[in-house]
Amino acid sequence: MNFSLKSSRKEKKGARRTIVVAYSRRNRRRVIRAASIAVRYSRYSPMILTGLAAVLLVTSMFNPDMWKDPRTNTTDAAAPIISAIGVPFRLVGDAFGTVTGLTQIRAENARLHSENDQLKEWYQTAMLLRAENQSLKDLLNVLPEPDQSYITTRVIGDSGSSFVKTILIEAGTLDGVQEGQAVMGGQGMIGRVIEAGAKASRVLLLSDINSHIPVVIEGINQRAILVGNNETFPELTHLPPDILVTKGARIVTSGTGGQFPAGLPIGEVNSVVSGRVDVRLFSGTEGSDYVQVVEKPMNPSVRKSLDILMMPTPSSSKTTLHR
Amino acid sequence: MPGLFYGLSLTLMQASKFGLVYLMLIVLMFLSMIDIPMFQAGEIRQGFLLIGLYFWTIYRPHLLPYPVIFLLGIFTDLLSGALLGLHAFCFMVLAIIIRGQRRYLLGQSWQMVWAGFFVAVTITQGFQALAYAITSSALPQLWPLSANIILASLFYPLFHPLFMSYNHYLNE
Numbered sequence: 001m002n003f004s005l006k007s008s009r010k011e012k013k014g015a016r017r018t019i020v021v022a023y024s025r026r027n028r029r030r031v032i033r034a035a036s037i038a039v040r041y042s043r044y045s046p047m048i049l050t051g052l053a054a055v056l057l058v059t060s061m062f063n064p065d066m067w068k069d070p071r072t073n074t075t076d077a078a079a080p081i082i083s084a085i086g087v088p089f090r091l092v093g094d095a096f097g098t099v100t101g102l103t104q105i106r107a108e109n110a111r112l113h114s115e116n117d118q119l120k121e122w123y124q125t126a127m128l129l130r131a132e133n134q135s136l137k138d139l140l141n142v143l144p145e146p147d148q149s150y151i152t153t154r155v156i157g158d159s160g161s162s163f164v165k166t167i168l169i170e171a172g173t174l175d176g177v178q179e180g181q182a183v184m185g186g187q188g189m190i191g192r193v194i195e196a197g198a199k200a201s202r203v204l205l206l207s208d209i210n211s212h213i214p215v216v217i218e219g220i221n222q223r224a225i226l227v228g229n230n231e232t233f234p235e236l237t238h239l240p241p242d243i244l245v246t247k248g249a250r251i252v253t254s255g256t257g258g259q260f261p262a263g264l265p266i267g268e269v270n271s272v273v274s275g276r277v278d279v280r281l282f283s284g285t286e287g288s289d290y291v292q293v294v295e296k297p298m299n300p301s302v303r304k305s306l307d308i309l310m311m312p313t314p315s316s317s318k319t320t321l322h323r
Numbered sequence: 324m325p326g327l328f329y330g331l332s333l334t335l336m337q338a339s340k341f342g343l344v345y346l347m348l349i350v351l352m353f354l355s356m357i358d359i360p361m362f363q364a365g366e367i368r369q370g371f372l373l374i375g376l377y378f379w380t381i382y383r384p385h386l387l388p389y390p391v392i393f394l395l396g397i398f399t400d401l402l403s404g405a406l407l408g409l410h411a412f413c414f415m416v417l418a419i420i421i422r423g424q425r426r427y428l429l430g431q432s433w434q435m436v437w438a439g440f441f442v443a444v445t446i447t448q449g450f451q452a453l454a455y456a457i458t459s460s461a462l463p464q465l466w467p468l469s470a471n472i473i474l475a476s477l478f479y480p481l482f483h484p485l486f487m488s489y490n491h492y493l494n495e
Binding site for chain 1: 350353354356357358389390392393396397398401402403404405406407408409411412415416418419451452454455457458459461463464467468471
């Protein structure tokens with residue numbers, strides 16, 4: 001009995017040892033397999049990742065909107081970080097501007113005095129023209145242009161590339177920004193919103209090669225398309241061959257398509273060389289910390305009907321009083 | 324017990340020393356997108372991240388495995404509004420080339436390493452110009468492209484001594 005007990009213990013021990021050996025062998029095999037996979041992966045991972053990048057690139061080249069959502073979400077998430085990292089640089093820039101600006105203040109003051117005198121004269125003329133314009137509109141019963149509202153916001157970043165001309169602004173759909181809205185700099189239009197996240201949006205500048213804006217040349221009232229070329233001066237296309245465009249003619253938005261309000265200042269004709277018309281933009285992005293997003297124009301007739309709807313009626317006023 | 328704490332603090336210090344390299348790369352990535360008043364032109368700033376990637380791929384390749392380089396490229400594309408995969412592809416190709424040449428570059432003077440960076444910027448810019456030429460069906464102008472390459476390369480000597488001294492610190 002005793003002997004049988006001892007033998008069974010030995011058997012158990014032996015079996016346990018066999019299990020441990022088998023387990024350790026299996027484990028070793030697993031480790032070797034994992035190591036071989038890791039080696040194979042490390043050998044092929046650059047090729048796999050380069051291939052993946054190439055596939056992503058081709059898909060975004062042929063369908064740029066395919067990766068719009070991840071792009072917008074990433075920009076939204078990173079906007080506070082970009083803004084925070086930019087703070088010290090903005091402060092240094094401001095301080096630098098203040099120091100260098102002190103020496104220029106005297107000259108600037110004299111120039112502004114003379115400019116102010118001229119502007120006062122222009123103001124009187126403008127008031128007269130405005131009154132005349134209003135009375136003529138009243139006579140002709142012209143539908144009033146919808147009032148524009150603006151969202152003023154800070155520029156927090158840009159594309160940092162010479163092939164993509166975009167800027168990042170610190171306002172999104174939560175602030176009322178929508179895709180397609182025009183964006184104004186200090187003197188004139190600089191671009192349009194192409195991606196609107198919740199807290200940040202991306203603006204495609206007029207100088208970007210993908211920017212096409214319907215415009216009108218003031219004075220000759222000729223419609224054209226302002227096309228960006230990734231250079232300083234965008235050019236006008238779709239002009240008739242016999243049209244005479246003079247240097248210095250103002251370019252404003254035409255409002256065609258209802259995307260932007262008509263009459264937003266853009267720039268002036270810089271040069272006309274062998275049929276190519278270059279435009280100098282009134283407002284560049286350089287040095288502009290703040291921009292204004294123009295709300296989309298509402299159809300005047302829709303606005304009129306809305307006004308009628310919103311007009312206080314006797315019953316509604318009564319209800320209000322009752323409450 | 325004190326030994327354990329000493330070991331733990333030593334490990335944490337090592338991790339933070341190496342982690343700072345990643346932090347530098349992330350800051351460089353954001354710096355290339357921030358509207359810095361001093362460096363208005365995008366072409367000057369776009370080489371910032373490339374400088375970091377180039378340097379650390381030569382001197383500390385184990386700190387920059389390929390998936391990290393790929394992710395940095397993807398994030399740059401997502402944040403800059405560039406074509407998705409463009410920077411990732413350029414960075415991957417560059418990393419493969421640099422790793423192939425790192426033994427040679429390690430034995431060279433910093434001027435030669437700088438010359439190598441010039442080649443790296445030329446490859447990146449050239450490929451980006453090609454990609455945008457295909458998408459916009461317009462040939463890029465040679466002069467602005469050359470100016471971008473030169474301007475982006477000019478910043479390398481500013482970063483090289485800083486990175487090199489940190490690299491020496493990592494050796495200690």
